[in-house]
Amino acid sequence: xxxxxxxxxxxxxxxxxxxxxxxxxxxxxxxxxxxxxxxxxxxxxxxxxxxxxxxxxxxxxxxxxxxxxxxxxxxxxxxxxxxxxxxxxxxxxxxxxxxxxxxxxxxxxxxxxxxxxxxxxxxxxxxxxxxxxxxxxxxxxxxxxxxxxxxxxxxxxxxxxxxxxxxxxxxxxxxxxxxxxxxxxxxxxxxxxxxxxxxxxxxxxxxxxxxxxxxxxxxxxxx
Amino acid sequence: xxxxxxxxxxxxxxxxxxxxxxxxxxxxxxxxxxxxxxxxxxxxxxxxxxxxxxxxxxxxxxxxxxxxxxxxxxxxxxxxxxxxxxxxxxxxxxxxxxxxxxxxxxxxxxxxxxxxxxxxxxxxxxxxxxxxxxxxxxxxxxxxxxxxxxxxxxxxxxxxxxxxxxxxxxxxxxxxxxxxxxxxxxxxxxxxxxxxxxxxxxxxxxxxxxxxxxxxxxxxxxxxxxxxxxxxxxxxxxxxxxxxxxxxxxxxxxxxxxxxxxxxxxxxxxxxxxxxxxxxx
Numbered sequence: 001x002x003x004x005x006x007x008x009x010x011x012x013x014x015x016x017x018x019x020x021x022x023x024x025x026x027x028x029x030x031x032x033x034x035x036x037x038x039x040x041x042x043x044x045x046x047x048x049x050x051x052x053x054x055x056x057x058x059x060x061x062x063x064x065x066x067x068x069x070x071x072x073x074x075x076x077x078x079x080x081x082x083x084x085x086x087x088x089x090x091x092x093x094x095x096x097x098x099x100x101x102x103x104x105x106x107x108x109x110x111x112x113x114x115x116x117x118x119x120x121x122x123x124x125x126x127x128x129x130x131x132x133x134x135x136x137x138x139x140x141x142x143x144x145x146x147x148x149x150x151x152x153x154x155x156x157x158x159x160x161x162x163x164x165x166x167x168x169x170x171x172x173x174x175x176x177x178x179x180x181x182x183x184x185x186x187x188x189x190x191x192x193x194x195x196x197x198x199x200x201x202x203x204x205x206x207x208x209x210x211x212x213x214x215x216x217x218x219x220x221x222x223x
Numbered sequence: 224x225x226x227x228x229x230x231x232x233x234x235x236x237x238x239x240x241x242x243x244x245x246x247x248x249x250x251x252x253x254x255x256x257x258x259x260x261x262x263x264x265x266x267x268x269x270x271x272x273x274x275x276x277x278x279x280x281x282x283x284x285x286x287x288x289x290x291x292x293x294x295x296x297x298x299x300x301x302x303x304x305x306x307x308x309x310x311x312x313x314x315x316x317x318x319x320x321x322x323x324x325x326x327x328x329x330x331x332x333x334x335x336x337x338x339x340x341x342x343x344x345x346x347x348x349x350x351x352x353x354x355x356x357x358x359x360x361x362x363x364x365x366x367x368x369x370x371x372x373x374x375x376x377x378x379x380x381x382x383x384x385x386x387x388x389x390x391x392x393x394x395x396x397x398x399x400x401x402x403x404x405x406x407x408x409x410x411x412x413x414x415x416x417x418x419x420x421x422x423x424x425x426x427x428x429x430x431x432x433x434x435x436x437x438x439x440x441x442x443x444x445x446x447x448x449x450x451x452x453x454x455x456x457x458x459x460x461x462x463x464x465x466x467x468x469x470x471x472x473x474x475x476x477x478x479x480x481x482x483x484x485x486x487x488x489x490x491x492x493x494x495x496x497x498x499x500x501x502x503x504x
Binding site for chain 2: 140141142144145155156157163
């Protein structure tokens with residue numbers, strides 16, 4: 001058994017547990033995209049970043065891959081963590097602004113705009129679908145290909161895989177390929193309206209595609 | 224490409240367990256690229272999934288899934304070469320070869336690539352063609368590089384290079400001349416012998432120029448294959464008395480007219496050789 005401190009609170013976890021498990025055991029909120037119970041941790045999205053160490057020895061680690069250590073001092077929402085996390089959210093928004101999941105996280109952290117060149121990728125390379133296919137469906141039909149800015153997920157040779165059983169597991173876990181909430185202007189995709197709870201705006205806008213019911217982007221104060 | 228030849232490559236690397244990269248390197252060395260079918264055979268034979276093998280093959284820049292040209296032109300675009308005009312050299316090659324970067328010309332002669340740094344920044348901009356380095360390349364040089372490559376970069380100038388000279392070879396047993404004036408290699412009559420390997424009998428013509436390793440053969444001899452070489456007249460095996468100093472394969476011994484014995488390694492690709500000129504005037 002390992003005892004460590006999270007935001008000043010002591011917690012005891014089994015050997016081999018990750019920081020994220022300890023944090024969630026105590027009920028602290030840490031956003032994740034690429035983490036899913038039953039799949040091996042990958043640390044791809046970096047959203048679960050936390051600060052560990054004392055004094056000048058601080059560092060940011062991804063809590064989903066970092067094993068719990070005896071006496072570790074973990075902060076889940078220090079200024080440094082929040083700044084890093086907001087930057088990661090901005091980067092994710094720049095990659096896939098149409099993702100409902102990412103939009104929700106952005107809204108939660110009050111990220112209303114991002115400063116990077118806007119792309120409209122349908123994939124954030126979180127690897128959930130790859131791990132789902134390999135570890136839960138035992139198929140290994142899709143995987144990572146290439147590297148650097150050419151990295152992508154798909155089947156070998158882009159041809160139909162004979163390993164694929166069309167189970168749909170990859171679609172089910174994907175946080176990025178959902179239809180996007182377009183708000184009223186498709187290019188300014190971050191509305192944050194889903195975080196509010198008041199009557200729906202569907203009456204006012206025809207092209208709102210958000211699955212959230214109600215979506216109240218129109219109620220937000222205009223900046 | 225046949226599945227059997229791929230299987231042989233995998234068998235040869237059986238002692239390096241799970242070393243996919245070694246297998247892929249060998250396949251690439253044999254075919255010049257990684258054919259789709261070969262990756263499927265590798266997946267089948269090694270029991271690893273095709274996804275993983277495809278991932279490795281697309282991850283490393285060494286591997287190519289498309290057939291590559293006879294000559295690989297790599298233009299350095301590292302920082303130093305970049306500021307010295309690497310990108311304009313790249314554009315000049317694109318014009319000269321009429322193909323885009325990363326692609327192969329229609330006649331399958333050239334593949335144009337860029338590299339990040341070759342570690343010889345003082346000589347930039349650098350262009351590497353088939354392991355031959357061209358330094359301080361200007362746009363005007365580009366066509367010269369292409370022309371030189373087409374003429375053959377390994378070509379040795381027999382008239383100028385003193386360490387290279389033609390010899391006349393005879394059989395050590397029947398003393399018949401092995402020279403074939405009808406078949407020229409390096410512009411000199413070639414040395415004709417018979418070879419036997421992997422149950423195949425055929426002719427082999429060696430360059431008679433001492434210092435040149437050019438050969439022509441009836442069958443494609445795989446790299447590292449050890450062949451038996453016979454005199455085409457008396458059918459005696461031209462066996463040497465010592466193993467190759469480089470790779471320990473048997474040496475092939477032939478007599479130089481005018482005195483002396485030349486011994487060459489019987490392994491394809493090995494450059495082990497020796498010339499004993501005792502009694503040669």
